[in-house]
Amino acid sequence: MTRSKPEMLIELFRIEVPEIGEEMIEIRGAARDAGSRAKIAVKSNDKRIDPVGACVGMRGARVQAITNELGGERVDIVLWDDNPAQFVINAMAPADVSSIIVDEDNHSMDIAVEADNLAQAIGRNGQNVRLATQLTGWTLNVMTTDELNAKHQAEDNKVLNLFINALELDEEFAQILVEEGFTSLEEIAYVPMNELTAIDGLEDEDLVEELQTRAKNAITAAAVAEEEALKKANVEDRLLNLEGMNRHVAIKLAEKQITTLEELAEQGVDDLTDIEELTAEQAADLIMAARNICWFGEE
Structure with missing residues (x-):
């Protein structure tokens, strides 16, 4: 087994933490910057056991023994969670996450921290966020709270303009759709009608039917335009x-x-x-x- 691989770290924890061998604690993943820093995710299969505390050991004895074996490599023990956002928040420790936005389509998350906490969240040469990315399997974009607000305001404005232009809506109507979480023409076109009629101001089924028809027509027009552009570009x-x-x-x-x-x-x-x-x-x-x-x- 190569000493620089995550498997080495996992094996050392199995040796130092008896509860892992007894399957009372489960290792869910590990990420390493060998010789410098590592993160390991653990969960308890026994509600009576704190998995992080058990891995740290009395006065830090267990994790310190592993650090010594790895030449001083600092190890963060992360509590695994089946909620991906919470798992990422845990993995970003010691940084405090102010807010987080999940992008399921791109398997990424935007993470906001206070400006004075940004350097710690990113880590030296990006080490903290890189290890958290490897551990969780999600692409993580770390920024300040102000930057996140500005980014998502810009994204909302882009969607707002799309709805105004493609659906021929006034700004107030389009803003309602944005505030309800709609981000694409496809969502409007194919969402069940009752989800739209449940929105304040959209109770009229004829109005919703017209809205969905416009969305479908806009999607078709965009597809035709894309096809023509591809042919023209060869x-x-x-x-x-x-x-x-x-x-x-x-x-x-x-x-x-x-x-x-x-x-x-x-x-x-x-x-x-x-x-x-x-x-x-x-x-x-x-x-x-x-x-x-x-x-x-x-x-």
Whole structure:
């Protein structure tokens, strides 16, 4: 077993904490920056046992023994939670999280902390957030509370303008939809009618039916426009069919003169960071998928 791997840390905890071997405590994951810092997630299978306290040991004896074995590597013991947001909050310790917003579609979370807590939340050279990301499996975006508020206000304004223009609504009507949590035309078009009629001001079924018809028409018009744009740009089918690709992203790539799989393979992540629809991780995955096909023949 390689000493720098998370498995080494897990095995040391099994040795030092008898409750783990007895399956009273379960290790749910581990992440390491070998020789410097690590995080390990634990849960109790026995309600009488505090899993974090048991792993720390009397006066920190158990975790200190592991730290000594790993040459001074500091170990954060994190309480696992089946609620992903709470698990992330626990994993970000010792930083205090002020608020958190979950993006299920992109498997990411925006984490807000107070400005004077930002450096601790990110950690030296990004260590704390990097380990928390590895431990939880979620992409974590750490920012100040003011930055998070500004970001989501900008996103709300973008959705508001979409509804005003695509659905031909006045600002007050569109704002109601935004405040109710609608973020796309698809949500409005295909949500059950009773969910819309339950909203104050939208009790009229004829009004809701008209709203959903407009949303469906706008979706169709956008799809036709995208298809025409792809044909005009002469985007190759291999690029369109790449795993993780969608037509909207393909159009954004075409605007950058990237219309073939080979051209995508030659890009770096930084070349695609200005495409709002792509996270850095998604951009990296697309580029790597293109390289695997073009450079290594992995169809």
